Amino acid sequence: MSLVIRNLQRAIAIRRVPLRRKMEIVRSILGVQRFDLGIVYVDNKNIQHINRIYRKKNTPTDVLSFPFHEVTATHGLCHLLGFTHHSEAEWQKMYCQEKQVLEELSRCTGARLEPLTRGFY
Incomplete structure (x- = not known):
């Protein structure tokens, strides 16, 4: 199924082609190839904002997952x-x-x- 990668930050360069290949392998290992996956990279300010809204924690975090x-x-x-x-x-x-x-x-x-x-x- 689909894999969407979106980079909304500038601190770290994201190499989409290798990342896409690796994520396809991970999906295969986990047996979830049929699921759609979206990966969005944001900066600390934005992830802190999202974390505050959805988890009521006013700190940056490394990953937030939404179905x-x-x-x-x-x-x-x-x-x-x-x-x-x-x-x-x-x-x-x-x-x-x-x-x-x-x-x-x-x-x-x-x-x-x-x-x-x-x-x-």
């Missing part, structure tokens, strides 16, 4: 529909759209889903 599921799929679909979060105003529009969709999905399924970008600004 691809309804929330990330909804976030991605909103991007495909043209929503962005480059500014607070754009984020607010996207957040409201995600929230509306996830609330309806939660109502239909009994899940408790929240937008991925909760607390982004």
